[in-house]
Amino acid sequence: MTELVGDSARLLSARLQVIGLWDDARQELDVWAASKLKARFWIRDDDAFEPSPSLERLRDVSVRFDTRIGLAIIPGKITPGLQEFLAENVHQFYPMCHGWKHVNYNLGKKPAEFGPDRPISNMIADTEFALHSFKECFSSSQPIFVPPFNRITPALIKTLPRVGFAGVSLMPSYLERKLLQLNSRMxxxxxxxxxxxxxxxxxxVHLDVIDWKARTAQRTNVVSDLLVQQLRGRRLGLVQPDAPIGLLTHHLEHDEPVWHALDGMLDFLRSHESVEFIDVGRWIADNAADQPCIADK
Structure with a gap:
């Protein structure tokens, strides 16, 4: 009996410590609530190409937290099984185009499929192949390009609308991250x-749940600090206030601590009155209507 009491006390202590790690983020969200503001969030998961137990588990996360996940799919590797899986889970996943074949051409450097070392003509051709393959599998009229490894040369970004992409999903640049960090303090x-x-x-996407050096879950205090920076950046006008804050996952790379950390973050966010999760497909459709016409290729 004494051992059971001791185990319960340790579990409670650990849970209180985790809750405490979100205190700064909770206080910032309380400011949003007091100002009657809504912080919008979404989830993007990368590297999908076939059904798997991990993808099914991510589907369960979508159902449990009532949010539609943007699924970045590698069009050069996609299997018919994934098409069937997504047809059965249209309310849980919104397909996005994840490069062409997710190949690293920057050997010896930071990995990139669409980095500055490749000829721009080759990269444009690959985006055209990717879009054609993606549209054969999915009927999205507003395809979003997600560069593998979250790296893309600016010259290619400018060509994506002409290729036929409605937009792009990136991570903030180094300059953007530094400005948000300074803004949070100043x-x-x-x-x-x-x-x-x-x-x-x-x-x-702005918050990665994985610590890639450790190959496990990112520490909660690190994610909380980044969350505060994103929220303050929007509240203070550095970033458009209604710009969604993106959470990044990689279902094939998740160990148990990552799944646990994702649940903990979503539990925290969903519990706050000033937080709402967007339907990414609906958000893209609504905002694409305000953009110039894009050639249909």
């Missing part, structure tokens, strides 16, 4: 603004 209000993106839609 509390600039209206003094600095991020440049407007003019090459179609942009719907980014």
């Amino acid at each position: 509390q600039w209000r209206g003094i600095v603004r991020m440049p407007e993106f003019k090459d179609g839609l942009r719907i980014d």
Whole structure:
């Protein structure tokens, strides 16, 4: 009996410690609530190409937390089984085009399929192949390009609307991350603004649940700090206030601590009155209507 009491006390202590790690984020969200603001969130999961137990588990996360996940699919590797799986789970996943074949051409450097070392003509051809293959599998009229390894040369971004992509999903640049970090500390209000993106839609991811060096879950305090930076950046005008905050996952790379951390973050966010999760497909359709016409290829 004494051992059971001791185990219960340790579990409670551990849970309280985890809850405490979200305190700064909770306080920032409380400011949003007091100002009657809504923080919008979404989830993007990368590297899908076939059904798997991990993808089924991600589907269960979508159902449990009532959110539609943007699924970045590698069109050059997609299997018929994935098409069937997604046809059965249209309310849980919104397909997005994840490069062409997810090949790293920057050997010896930071990995990239569409980095600056490749001829632009080759990369444009690959995006055209990718779009054709993607549209054969999915009927999306507003395809979003997700560059593998979250890297893409700016010259290619400018060509994506002409190829036929409605927009792009990236991670913030180093400059954007530093400005958000400084803004969170200095509390600039209206003094600095991020440049407007003019090459179609942009719907980014900002918080990675994986620590890639350790190959396991990112520490909760690190994610909480990044969350505060994103929220303050929007509340203080550095970033468009209604720009969705993206959570990044990779279902094939998740160990148990990553699944646990994802549940914990979503539990925390869903519990706050100022948080809402967007339907990514509906958000893209609504915002694409405000963009210039894109050639249908």
